[in-house]
Amino acid sequence: MRIGILTGGGDVPGLNPCIRSITLTADDLGWEVTGFxxxxxxxxxxxxxxxxxxxxxxxxxxxxxxxxxDRMGGTILHTSRTDPRTVEGGDRTGQVLKVLDALGIDAMVTLGGDGTLRFSAHLAAQGVPVISVPKTMDNDVFGTDYCIGFSTAVSRSVEAINALRTTIESHERIGVIELFGRRSGETALLAGFLAQVDRTIIAEAPADLDVLLPLLAEDKASNPANYAVCVISEGASIAGRKEDDADLSRSATQRDDRGIGQQLGREIEERLGSGTVIQELAYLMRAGEPDAMDRMVGFAFGGLAVQLLQRGEKARMVTLSDGNYAHVPIDTLLHGTKSVDVTGLYDRSTYRAKLMRVEGMPMFLY
Structure with missing residues (x-):
C-alpha cells in the first residue's frame, strides 16, 4: 500500500504533527508514504x-x-491555495489522476481547509480513495467541531492582546486588534473572551458605530488606567456600509481599501477624539510551533486517517464531534457553512461573548 499526503491552503501549527502521525502509523503497517x-x-x-x-x-x-x-510550525510539505478545477487553462483533474496512477499512489490523505477539502471530495467522487483532515485557524470547516490550528491561533492571539495592553495603557488610547477570520468570527470571539477585552466584533454581526463607539468611550472612561481594548474579525463589517465580497476574498495585500481594523480606528479617532493603537496580528497568529492541543489533535487525526484506510474506509473526513474523534462523509463540508452561534454565544447589543450554556458542552470546544 502506498499513500500520498499533501497540505493545502494556509499553513497552521499542527500540520507537521499530523504528517508525522500519518507516516509512523503507515510505517507500522509496512506501507509506503509519499509527500506531495x-x-x-x-x-x-x-x-x-x-x-x-x-x-x-x-x-x-x-x-x-x-x-x-512535530515540534515545528508550518508544513514541511509547503502549501498552496490551488484548486485544479479553476486554474488557467481549465479543469486539470485529469492531470492529478494521471500523476496518482503514474506514481502508484493507492490512496490520498489531504490536510486542508475548505478549498483543499472541496477538491478532495471531488477527487473521491472520481473513485480515488481519499481521507481528508480539516485544518484552519478560523475553525470554519462544516462538519467538525475542531480544525487543526485553531487552538494555537487563539493562544497566540491572547498572548499578543495582553502584551499590547502595555502600550495601549501607557498612551491611554483605545486599542483595535484585528484577527484573521473572513467568514467566521470564532477565533476573535474566543480570543477576545479569554483575554477579557472590552468589546469584540465578529464577522457574523455588523458593528453599529452609534452603539459601539459610546460603549468604547465608556469603557475607557471607567477604566482607572484610562484605556480600552477592542478585538475585531478580519471579515467584520460596519452596519450600513456595503461590503465587497470579491474584495474580501482576496489576500490582505491585494485588497483595495483599508482593513476593517483601520476603518474602525479611523472612526474612533474622528468621532471620539481618542488616540488609537491599531494592530493586525495577521500571520503571527499562525506562526511558530503548535500548542499542546494542536499537537494532540494533529497526532490523533493522522492516526485515525490511516486506521480508516486500513479497514477499507474511503471518502471520509476525520472530525471532532462533541469532544469525540469521529468521521463523516468527505463531502459533508459541501452541504453547509460553519459560523459562530450568535444567539447562544454572543451578545449583539454589548459586543461581547456570553456563556449561555456550559453544562453538557465539551471541554475547550465551548
Whole structure:
C-alpha cells in the first residue's frame, strides 16, 4: 500500500504533527508514504515522465525523515491555495489522476481547509480513495467541531492582546486588534473572551458605530488606567456600509481599501477624539510551533486517517464531534457553512461573548 499526503491552503501549527502521525502509523503497517509538495499545485507541476519534476514535486516520507517535525510550525510539505478545477487553462483533474496512477499512489490523505477539502471530495467522487483532515485557524470547516490550528491561533492571539495592553495603557488610547477570520468570527470571539477585552466584533454581526463607539468611550472612561481594548474579525463589517465580497476574498495585500481594523480606528479617532493603537496580528497568529492541543489533535487525526484506510474506509473526513474523534462523509463540508452561534454565544447589543450554556458542552470546544 502506498499513500500520498499533501497540505493545502494556509499553513497552521499542527500540520507537521499530523504528517508525522500519518507516516509512523503507515510505517507500522509496512506501507509506503509519499509527500506531495505545494498542495494540489504540486500535482500540476509534475511530469510523470520526468524524474526531475517528480523529485521536485514529491518526496518519500520515512520514520527517520519525520523525526522531530512535530515540534515545528508550518508544513514541511509547503502549501498552496490551488484548486485544479479553476486554474488557467481549465479543469486539470485529469492531470492529478494521471500523476496518482503514474506514481502508484493507492490512496490520498489531504490536510486542508475548505478549498483543499472541496477538491478532495471531488477527487473521491472520481473513485480515488481519499481521507481528508480539516485544518484552519478560523475553525470554519462544516462538519467538525475542531480544525487543526485553531487552538494555537487563539493562544497566540491572547498572548499578543495582553502584551499590547502595555502600550495601549501607557498612551491611554483605545486599542483595535484585528484577527484573521473572513467568514467566521470564532477565533476573535474566543480570543477576545479569554483575554477579557472590552468589546469584540465578529464577522457574523455588523458593528453599529452609534452603539459601539459610546460603549468604547465608556469603557475607557471607567477604566482607572484610562484605556480600552477592542478585538475585531478580519471579515467584520460596519452596519450600513456595503461590503465587497470579491474584495474580501482576496489576500490582505491585494485588497483595495483599508482593513476593517483601520476603518474602525479611523472612526474612533474622528468621532471620539481618542488616540488609537491599531494592530493586525495577521500571520503571527499562525506562526511558530503548535500548542499542546494542536499537537494532540494533529497526532490523533493522522492516526485515525490511516486506521480508516486500513479497514477499507474511503471518502471520509476525520472530525471532532462533541469532544469525540469521529468521521463523516468527505463531502459533508459541501452541504453547509460553519459560523459562530450568535444567539447562544454572543451578545449583539454589548459586543461581547456570553456563556449561555456550559453544562453538557465539551471541554475547550465551548
Amino acid at each position: 509538495r505545494r498542495g494540489w499545485q504540486g500535482f500540476l507541476e509534475i511530469d510523470p515522465d520526468d524524474s526531475a519534476s517528480i523529485a521536485n514535486g514529491s518526496l518519500p516520507l520515512t520514520r527517520e525523515g519525520v523525526r522531530g517535525i
